[in-house]
Amino acid sequence: MHSNRMMWATALLSAGLVLASCGGDFEGVTPGQAETEVETGTVTAEANSPIYDRARAYAAAHPTRDGGSWAGWCGSLMWRFGQLPESSARPSAIEAYRASKIVSTNPATALTGAFHWWDIGADGHVGADLNGGGTAVFMASNHLSQSWGTAIGINSISGYTSRSGARYLGWSMDYAGGKIAGGGAPPGGGGGGSSLPKTDTEFDGVPGPIYYKRIQTVGQRDYGYTGPIDGVTGSNTEKIRVRITARELNKRGGPRTSAEDDGIPGSIYWTRVQTVGRSFGYTGPIDGIPGPNTYKAEHRICGYAVNRAF
Numbered sequence: 576m577h578s579n580r581m582m583w584a585t586a587l588l589s590a591g592l593v594l595a596s597c598g599g600d601f602e603g604v605t606p607g608q609a610e611t612e613v614e615t616g617t618v619t620a621e622a623n624s625p626i627y628d629r630a631r632a633y634a635a636a637h638p639t640r641d642g643g644s645w646a647g648w649c650g651s652l653m654w655r656f657g658q659l660p661e662s663s664a665r666p667s668a669i670e671a672y673r674a675s676k677i678v679s680t681n682p683a684t685a686l687t688g689a690f691h692w693w694d695i696g697a698d699g700h701v702g703a704d705l706n707g708g709g710t711a712v713f714m715a716s717n718h719l720s721q722s723w724g725t726a727i728g729i730n731s732i733s734g735y736t737s738r739s740g741a742r743y744l745g746w747s748m749d750y751a752g753g754k755i756a757g758g759g760a761p762p763g764g765g766g767g768g769s770s771l772p773k774t775d776t777e778f779d780g781v782p783g784p785i786y787y788k789r790i791q792t793v794g795q796r797d798y799g800y801t802g803p804i805d806g807v808t809g810s811n812t813e814k815i816r817v818r819i820t821a822r823e824l825n826k827r828g829g830p831r832t833s834a835e836d837d838g839i840p841g842s843i844y845w846t847r848v849q850t851v852g853r854s855f856g857y858t859g860p861i862d863g864i865p866g867p868n869t870y871k872a873e874h875r876i877c878g879y880a881v882n883r884a885f
Contacts, residue, residue: 597649597668597700597715624687625757627705630656630713631723638724645715646726649701650750652715653690657703659753668692669699672744674751679801682709682732685746686796688758691732695741703755704746705729708762748796759796760885761804776878780855780871782808789881790816796885814838816877820848823880827851840865848873855879 633656640648650668653659665671672692678684682691687707693700702714709732718738719728736743748754761771774786784806794800794815802811821835824847832844842863849861852872859868 597647597696597698623711624706624760626687626703626755627711630703630705630729634713634723634727638727640715640725640727644725646717647715649715652713652727653701653703653750654753656713657750657753657755659750659755663749663751663753665751667698668701669694669697671701671751672699672747675747675749676799677745677747678795678799680743680745682743682746683762684795684804685709685762686748686758686792687760687762688755689746689748690750691746692744693736693739693741694744695739699744700735700739700741701750702730702735706762707760709733709746710762761792773882774878776874777882778875778878780875780878782874786874786878786881787812787816789884790819790877793819793881793884817844819880819884820873820877823876824848824851845869848876851876 637655639645640651645652650665650671654664663671665674675690675692677692678689685691685704685707687704689704689707691702691704691709691712700714700716702712705711705713711729712732712735713729714735715727716730716735716739717726718730718735719726720730720734722728732743735741748758771788771792772785774783774789776782776786787808788804788806791800791802791804791806791812794812795804798815798818800811800815802809808816815838817834817838817840818836821832821844824844825831825835830843830847832841832847834840834844845865846861846863848865849857849859849863849869849872852869852875855872855875857868857872859866865873
């Protein structure tokens with residue numbers, strides 16, 4: 576597989592395509608300037624995620640790109656480091672941005688493994704969020720706060736934006752359809768987990784702020800939820816809750832409920848909640864008509880799902 580990826584990349588280059596190049600990385604930057612930025616910038620990450628550790632290991636193994644500088648090869652770094660599928664390769668970062676699904680333009684809400692995008696030069700720029708929240712973004716650039724090789728390292732969203740003059744475009748969980756394995760934890764997770772504790776709703780069927788924060792976090796990662804991660808439910812959070820519950824129901828057999836797609840519960844959805852609910856303490860009839868006990872089973876099923884989502 577590795578040789579196939581190399582042959583494919585070589586074929587792209589021989590065809591005259593520059594695989595995932597970056598715009599603006601060489602403009603107005605001298606070696607001395609880049610070194611000064613590396614020496615004076617700081618990124619604090621008290622608890623680092625497994626993706627952060629993988630990025631450090633990757634940079635240690637690949638401090639240069641095929642013997643040269645990583646400068647100008649931001650998309651190539653994402654593709655190689657993330658082990659993304661060949662279908663996600665694009666000639667430039669800006670083209671990959673156009674083929675990706677932007678979740679939000681607020682970097683503080685970004686999850687681990689998210690891709691951050693900028694408009695700069697002809698080709699744009701991209702980096703991978705290692706800890707969530709946009710504080711430690713792995714990138715190929717001369718504009719770094721921590722250098723891990725030749726134009727490879729990390730910077731914060733604000734740090735790169737201010738130094739490069741680029742316009743921030745937002746973040747996505749995919750790079751033209753490809754995703755970094757193990758991503759999706761909220762900011763501050765560290766150690767492979769999340770700063771959010773598990774929700775007791777799985778066991779008592781009583782929804783609370785942690786339950787809804789987990790729903791919102793999964794919704795942001797998987798369903799395009801763009802609201803706040805505040806643990807306060809509303810119409811958008813409720814729709815995501817139904818979709819998460821329906822996904823768990825559909826994993827457990829049929830008939831399939833379309834609520835996974837549209838977030839609208841119907842008779843099949845409620846019948847499946849009651850059926851699957853037998854494993855969560857539900858003892859009422861299987862009639863597709865919701866009541867207090869059905870709602871409690873629904874919350875327990877959703878709590879089970881979000882506790883295992885990250």
